[in-house]
Amino acid sequence: MIRTTIGAAALALAAALPMQQAAAQANPRNTLQILRALDSDNYDPPRSTARAASEVLYMMSDTLVSLDWDMATVRPGLAERWSVSEDGKTYTFHLRRDVTFCDGKPFTARDVVFTINRWLDPATRSPVRWRAGPVKEIRAVDDYTVEYELTAPYGELLYQLSLSFASIVDQATVERLGPNFGVQGFNGTGPYCWVSWTPRQDMVLQRHPRYNWGPPIYQNPAPQVDRVVWRLIPESQTRIAALQTGQGDITQYIPHIAVQQLRRMPNIRMSTQESYFWDYFIGFKVDKPVVSDPVIRRAINLGVNRPALVQATFFGAATPMRGYLNPNVSGYDSAASELVPQFNADEARRVLDAGGWVAGSDGVRVKDGQRATFVVYGSQGEANRQMLESMQADLRRIGIEMRIQLWDGTVVWGRLATQEFDAFIMSYPYVTASDAFSLYFASQNRPTPNRMNWVDATTDEALVQSRTAVDPAVRAEAIARAQRIIAENNVWLPLAHEQLWVASAQRVEGVRAHGIYGAALYKGLDIRLTR
């Protein structure tokens, strides 16, 4: 109670201090100031996997299909309708005829063919090329019909085509800018058009005047705001203060500890999304000493008090994970979640004793001269550190030593591609169960993203079937099988489902958190400013 009062007072103080300054530089009319924490290195759809790129790309361009708020229903986008052949290998998209690019050029089937082929082209070096599926050929049947032919059925295709990586771009602009496409300029069919980008400062977009082909999930098919500025404020406390003082309008980058406080603030609106799939987990390298022992992995799953750890880290802004996936995601198998051990420190000790791990002189267990110790890598960040420190203390109580090594954002990805660690902490967005599991547990995805080095023919077979079977029931059964194998083997320690919260200032209306690939605002079509 005291803490709450102090917190509220501190927030109020922070809000009051720069008030005069804010009044002097009040936001321009009809310019939406979006605050965020990170920038991307480029805004070329197939070349960046950063959420910071996706969130802007959704506004600058469109995809063939769009995704509804439930994260499961595929809705029309640039394609007003589509059909799938009997064998599941050919998708025919019928395109809208009223669409133009930002430069006024009409949009046709040729642009779709160019975009997808560019995504697949090895020269583009897209890190997410696999998302396009096993493509045989992309054909423009006429100006407004595209055939997407696959060598094998790919049940994920429509979901993948709704992601920002499949954003349709203009061939002439791509060729004119070459490698600087998405760096010096952009040309898409989205509700907002590229004006300027100052890396690590701001990205300015202006309204696409002809745009009225927004996805049907919005009440307005056209944008309501003249200008959008994506402004970078890396320091979280400053970002929140800027929002409260009216120097910014909206942000999804809220420090976890501030979520509950902001919900109580009268001048801030908060929006959340139930179907948001962004999870934190720890993966174990199953071929490294100590963590290769299933007993150790089971004991770790039993020994970590997930609910307490998640509460202490996220302050209610995340949910402890029961299983490996969010129960709202399509393809989720509840029986697999039942197999994931829940916190029980006594049981963890029993499992270790039975497995031959006996307490050593320093409290750390030993088996055959091997100490129960392992190294976990991760990127520096408040949530990672908090969770790992709590986990470290929990594991210490059952006689397992976990050493933490957190790396700076510039080197962490290189380090995570090596074999020098035993476990790693990570968070990731996903669209479906099959999407998430194919990414992490397919043997061909070693060394990354399958950093666990999980090689299992049965898992591989189930994953292939979950993507390629024509019968949805077979696909569902296959992905359930994969989930059970992974859960039984405790390849991960699932930690937390992060919640998506969007905070907006009083003058902003029509905000609804979406969260596709982590992007809260998606196309932002209903957002309008009252003054």
Place this chain on the structure above:
Amino acid sequence: MSAATDTTDQPVAPPRPGLLSRLLRDPGAAISLVMVILLIGAAVFAPWLAPTDPYDNDLTKAMQPPGSEGLPLGADAQGRDLITRLLFGLRVSLSMGFAAVAIGGSIGAVLGFLAAFYQRWLDGPIMRLMDMLLSFPAILVGLAIAAIFGPGLVSVVIALSVATVPLMARIVRGSALVVMRLDFIEAARATGMTDGRLIFRHLAPNCLSAIFVFVTLRFGQVILLGSALSFLGLGAQPPIPELGAMASEGRNFLFFAPHIAVVPCAVIFLIVLAFNVLGDALRDALDPRLRF
């Protein structure tokens, strides 16, 4: 030596007060000396003084404000007693400082003596090398070393040592050059003393006061730099308590639980202040021109 030879050897002068009493004449110095002793004592006896285990968390007590039951300074984000964390953090920070000053200082002193003693051949190369090292900011050196060896206390100690070497080399060379010009060095050389003996018996002892002052002042700076590196996440890795890392952890909760960041920062402030005041006072006390 007998008292008789003493009186005949030296000019008649009033008995000089000892270093300690000269030092304690300055109230600021006296306070800082007491503070330094207390801080070092707290660090050394941390395991006996600390009320709880520094690594054992209790999430139900997370972020308890100062003055809560059983937690006079409150608890950190993991629900660990801040007093315990501070005592052990002091230990880590001070040993980090001692290690860096000892390693960097020794290397720097040796290089400084060599440069001054073999002025003709070694002075140029050694001092240009030191100039090169001086041109890198310590934080940058720390970043580079952490990128190579991985973040950790060892990396911080290496970075701080590297940053201390050129400073120490310059100080030592400067005072050694002054001493080298004095007659007794010539006299010792005339007796056929070896170079090594000359350096250790005659040169080094006469530069000690400069070294002593520098080490004290540098210690405060090194603690501050080390805390800065840890604050950036390059130093102590969890769960090791280190004052800079503790401040960094608390920074995220500044609005909600300010004590987590403020308390370690206050301790860093005290350490740096105490060592700086003490170093200043030592310089005054050791300066022959200020003696009477």
